[in-house]
Amino acid sequence: GAVVSQHPSRVICKSGTSVKIECRSLDFQATTMFWYRQFPKQSLMLMATSNEGSKATYEQGVEKDKFLINHASLTLSTLTVTSAHPEDSSFYICSARLDRGIETQYFGPGTRLLVL
Amino acid sequence: GENVEQHPSTLSVQEGDSAVIKCTYSDSASNYFPWYKQELGKRPQLIIDIRSNVGEKKDQRIAVTLNKTAKHFSLHITETQPEDSAVYFCAASIGGNTPLVFGKGTRLSVIA
Numbered sequence: 001g002a003v004v005s006q007h008p009s010r011v012i013c014k015s016g017t018s019v020k021i022e023c024r025s026l027d028f029q030a031t032t033m034f035w036y037r038q039f040p041k042q043s044l045m046l047m048a049t050s051n052e053g054s055k056a057t058y059e060q061g062v063e064k065d066k067f068l069i070n071h072a073s074l075t076l077s078t079l080t081v082t083s084a085h086p087e088d089s090s091f092y093i094c095s096a097r098l099d100r101g102i103e104t105q106y107f108g109p110g111t112r113l114l115v116l
Numbered sequence: 117g118e119n120v121e122q123h124p125s126t127l128s129v130q131e132g133d134s135a136v137i138k139c140t141y142s143d144s145a146s147n148y149f150p151w152y153k154q155e156l157g158k159r160p161q162l163i164i165d166i167r168s169n170v171g172e173k174k175d176q177r178i179a180v181t182l183n184k185t186a187k188h189f190s191l192h193i194t195e196t197q198p199e200d201s202a203v204y205f206c207a208a209s210i211g212g213n214t215p216l217v218f219g220k221g222t223r224l225s226v227i228a
């Protein structure tokens with residue numbers, strides 16, 4: 001099946017620093033990737049839709065200057081949490097669609113971010 | 117936009133019994149309905165999905181039913197096993213490049 005990887009799996013950083021999270025589709029090309037945030041014991045909250053070669057589409061309430069998304073190739077999307085604060089601590093998960101017209105999404109293993 | 121409601125939020129069953137989780141959606145244009153299983157600290161795993169041109173789909177002990185008129189779909193797990201214990205999420209989308217909208221999840225506990 002389709003494999004999506006994420007790096008790093010967990011990161012601890014000081015308040016005010018920026019953190020970059022990578023999402024890769026390992027055995028397929030993904031023109032569209034999605035970034036989610038998940039708080040403990042809660043559902044997945046969509047943050048943004050990442051489209052290869054164009055600007056990401058952010059959900060209402062998500063600051064695009066705070067959460068920078070770059071989808072520079074068909075297999076890689078990155079999420080940068082800029083000037084991270086403790087309230088940004090969360091589980092960040094990406095997903096990728098197989099291809100246009102096929103809705104199936106496969107999730108990465110997630111990145112646990114802790115901001116001190 | 118789409119809104120997906122999921123019930124119950126928690127469900128406990130005895131090993132060997134069946135478990136049913138129900139979801140409703142609001143957008144009649146939605147046509148794709150996947151179910152994901154998420155174990156603690158891990159990624160959501162797709163376990164089954166159904167498209168709007170089908171009323172029921174089965175894969176071994178797992179089945180999903182869809183009622184387009186009532187705008188609800190359900191996950192059925194038969195002969196439950198302890199390893200079925202996890203959080204299950206339903207989702208809906210209108211297809212194309214649109215993202216999935218998730219329900220709030222159901223924490224299933226299978227008691228041995």
